[in-house]
Amino acid sequence: MPELKHGFKIDTAKCVGRMHCMRACPTHAxxxxxxKAHLIPELCIxxxxxxxxxxxxxxxxxxITLAELDRFKFKVAVAxxxxxxxxxLGDTPAQVGRALLDLGFDAVWEYAVDIELxxxxxxxxxxxxxxxxxxxxxxxPVIVRxxxxxxxxxxxxxxxxxxxxxxxxxxxxxxxSQELGLRPEEIAAIYITxxxxxxxxxxxxxxxxxxxxxxxxxxxxxxxxxLYRLRKSTAKLKSDTQEGLMDSGELFHWGNPExxxxxxxxEHYLPLIGLTDIIKVxxxxxxxxxxxxxxxxxxxxxxxxxxxxxxxxNLYVARSKNLHLKANMPKPPLEFEREVARRYGSEDFSLxxxxxxxxLAKDVVDLRARVMRRKRAEEILKGLPLLxxxxxxxxxxxxxxxxVALARSEISDCVFLSKARIDLLRKIYKKGPRASKG
Amino acid sequence: xxxxLLRESFQIQGRNFxxxxxxxxxxxxxxxxxxxxxxCLRRVVIVAFEAEMNVVMYADRGTLTLILTDQDICLxxxxxxxxxxxxxxxxxxxxxxxxxxxxxxxxxxxxxxPNMKKNSDDFxxxxxxxxxxxxxxxxxxxxxx
Ligand SMILES: Nc1ncnc2c1ncn2[C@@H]1O[C@H](COP(=O)(O)OP(=O)(O)OP(=O)(O)O)[C@@H](O)[C@H]1O
Ligand code: SF4
Ligand SMILES: [Mg+2]
Numbered sequence: 330m331p332e333l334k335h336g337f338k339i340d341t342a343k344c345v346g347r348m349h350c351m352r353a354c355p356t357h358a359x360x361x362x363x364x365k366a367h368l369i370p371e372l373c374i375x376x377x378x379x380x381x382x383x384x385x386x387x388x389x390x391x392x393i394t395l396a397e398l399d400r401f402k403f404k405v406a407v408a409x410x411x412x413x414x415x416x417x418l419g420d421t422p423a424q425v426g427r428a429l430l431d432l433g434f435d436a437v438w439e440y441a442v443d444i445e446l447x448x449x450x451x452x453x454x455x456x457x458x459x460x461x462x463x464x465x466x467x468x469x470p471v472i473v474r475x476x477x478x479x480x481x482x483x484x485x486x487x488x489x490x491x492x493x494x495x496x497x498x499x500x501x502x503x504x505x506s507q508e509l510g511l512r513p514e515e516i517a518a519i520y521i522t523x524x525x526x527x528x529x530x531x532x533x534x535x536x537x538x539x540x541x542x543x544x545x546x547x548x549x550x551x552x553x554x555x556l557y558r559l560r561k562s563t564a565k566l567k568s569d570t571q572e573g574l575m576d577s578g579e580l581f582h583w584g585n586p587e588x589x590x591x592x593x594x595x596e597h598y599l600p601l602i603g604l605t606d607i608i609k610v611x612x613x614x615x616x617x618x619x620x621x622x623x624x625x626x627x628x629x630x631x632x633x634x635x636x637x638x639x640x641x642x643n644l645y646v647a648r649s650k651n652l653h654l655k656a657n658m659p660k661p662p663l664e665f666e667r668e669v670a671r672r673y674g675s676e677d678f679s680l681x682x683x684x685x686x687x688x689l690a691k692d693v694v695d696l697r698a699r700v701m702r703r704k705r706a707e708e709i710l711k712g713l714p715l716l717x718x719x720x721x722x723x724x725x726x727x728x729x730x731x732x733v734a735l736a737r738s739e740i741s742d743c744v745f746l747s748k749a750r751i752d753l754l755r756k757i758y759k760k761g762p763r764a765s766k767g
Numbered sequence: 768x769x770x771x772l773l774r775e776s777f778q779i780q781g782r783n784f785x786x787x788x789x790x791x792x793x794x795x796x797x798x799x800x801x802x803x804x805x806x807c808l809r810r811v812v813i814v815a816f817e818a819e820m821n822v823v824m825y826a827d828r829g830t831l832t833l834i835l836t837d838q839d840i841c842l843x844x845x846x847x848x849x850x851x852x853x854x855x856x857x858x859x860x861x862x863x864x865x866x867x868x869x870x871x872x873x874x875x876x877x878x879x880x881p882n883m884k885k886n887s888d889d890f891x892x893x894x895x896x897x898x899x900x901x902x903x904x905x906x907x908x909x910x911x912x
Binding site: 484686700 | 806
């Protein structure tokens, strides 16, 4: 397996080891040894739960900056529908699009078409699928990675259809290389992303293919620049030249937590949001329940992509903006329908490559050795206090026992087993009531 | 001869819906820890869950034993309870004596036993009316369903 890349980095200089991230991580992928947080890469699913909880702001998303795009001859923005929910009620998607052009993009992609295409491809796939059910959406990279790590037996239920952003990337390259006579690698297809998870899915797709997109810029990265341009008189901005489908309300439904699949019957289709709830439902699926549901649309973030960790606007405000946009959604123009029909007939939407379970055992040992290791971990756990205090540097006593059995840690890291550990921690965390007294 | 590597038993409380599913979850955790092949894990978890639920729904108490050898995973489930008068009938898809209350909770489709059989390489069930039921299922480690 190639080295796993992740969507954020921990700045060890800023990290003071307060363990918020370790406690927030749903897959127990973080350890805080010697006062510094670090990651166990094979367990991380890029959900970003750690990002928001760090009191020292030591964890940041690795997206790209606009300056990095200068090496391309033609830059195209593929904007997540979540972007359009971030500004005022009066700011139309077309105005936001124009601000992107002013920011330096050469074109803003009519992403609604790709969303509609994938919507259809999903509907067709669900109808023809022989089972097992339910199929699970692949648009949220956190969900795909959660399945790879924690629900390996469900990988075959990830819908084998490309996500809309990839379909967009492919068409961006095709269209503009043809129109402008450029080589595909001279054209940048850049996704404007609500989360670092999608940027990592571009850097390293779970299905082990190569992304059609060239990178992702976080919404938070461009937010101020866009807002500034929206508040300036828009008349002065470069170009009302790009006339197109940007006003079409079809732009929005993918980012909605209850993203609609008009052709799937309500009772066989379930939208799910929030990792905690999704984990509960996945547990049930793994036990063989819920087979009467055909398709689950899953978004890891509470509130769906409008609440992604690189968005700025308060989720509820964003949601109200989303509803507002939907309510005022114009009927899709004729050329939208025509474009969808044209492309649907000529493109292949099936997922390139396949998603496989992530192998968690770093060393390859046989079953007998793995059983021995498990028994050892159980023995070790019996000697631990089950307080899950985290002072050993693992999020729970069980994790510490597993770490020791895997030779990732020393059993004496538990403060109940070694005074040396307490002394060390005292040195590392020397601030606090004791110090302030003196 | 298969060499036994691991054996663990779990108590199941009859009629305790609060805890229903906990044992099959625990089994999943164990098998995942052991990096058991995904297809095989899935089959074992389905069998374990349906077996656990049947004890919860119909019996007074029971024991589920997980036995791992270098060739297969076996589940041995024994309960004390009313037993099953007609096993052939109980094995039919759609046959169920579940109460309305159980159906409201999403059980009682009469699919549990048929699914257990479908997901195991060997399956046998014995029952004595008024005493209890025992189910034995074997899933081979190299089985790819
Ligand atoms: N352990 C048991 N003790 C007594 N009766 C049982 C037991 N297991 C199954 N039965 C009987 O066999 C019937 C069929 O069982 P099965 O598991 O196939 O379906 P179900 O439990 O009724 O529904 P489902 O499993 O789909 O929720 C049950 O309704 C019950 O009458
Ligand atoms: S729900 Fe959306 S914003 Fe959140 S991680 Fe998934 S894809 Fe990103
Ligand atoms: Mg049953």
